Amino acid sequence: MTEVTAPPPPVAExxxxxxxxxxETARRLLAPDAELPTTEELETLTLLLRGHMMLLIPAVEDAARPLPEDDVPRACALACVGEARMRLGLEPGRTLPAGxxxxxxxxxxxxxxxxxxxNLDGVHR
Incomplete structure (x- = not known):
């Protein structure tokens, strides 16, 4: 007997x-009055941010996919995805300021x- 399974839903769904x-995690380091994190806090924040990006990248790609290829918001979103992927591939420096x-x-x-x-999905989740 052959088992039929449905394909997994897109990541965004x-x-x-x-x-x-x-x-909120991003604001922790970008707020004008942000306190400098300790080395341990920085490591945790960096891991959280990387995890957020790993969830957001496919969600943006899924939201952009149905748009026409010449659509400006689609192109901007995919450029952002490319930059995010590049940043995921970079290593932090060895000093606290570089990190x-x-x-x-x-x-x-x-x-x-x-x-x-x-902007692409039109839904705040």
């Missing part, structure tokens, strides 16, 4: 994205990806 929490700068760049990508999810 499979995982509810907590954009508020993702943005903070790296995490701030990840934070900016998280914010931009959240914006694209909202």
């Amino acid at each position: 499979a995982l509810p994205l907590d954009l508020e929490t993702m943005r 903070i700068a790296h995490a701030q760049r990840l934070s900016r990508s998280v914010n931009a990806l959240c914006d694209h999810v909202v």
Whole structure:
């Protein structure tokens, strides 16, 4: 007997994205009055930001996919995805200031990806 299974749903439908929490994590390093994190806090924040990006990238791609190829918001979203993927491939520097700068760049990508999810999907999750 052959078992038939449905294909998995797109990531954006499979995982509810907590954009508020993702943005809050990003603000931790970008707020004008942000306190400098300890080395341990920075490591945790960096891992959180990377995890957020790993969830957001496929969600943005899923939201952009149905749009026409010459659509400007689609092109902007996919450019943001490309930059986010590049940032995921970078290693933080060995000093605390270099690690903070790296995490701030990840934070900016998280914010931009959240914006694209909202703008392309039209739904705040």
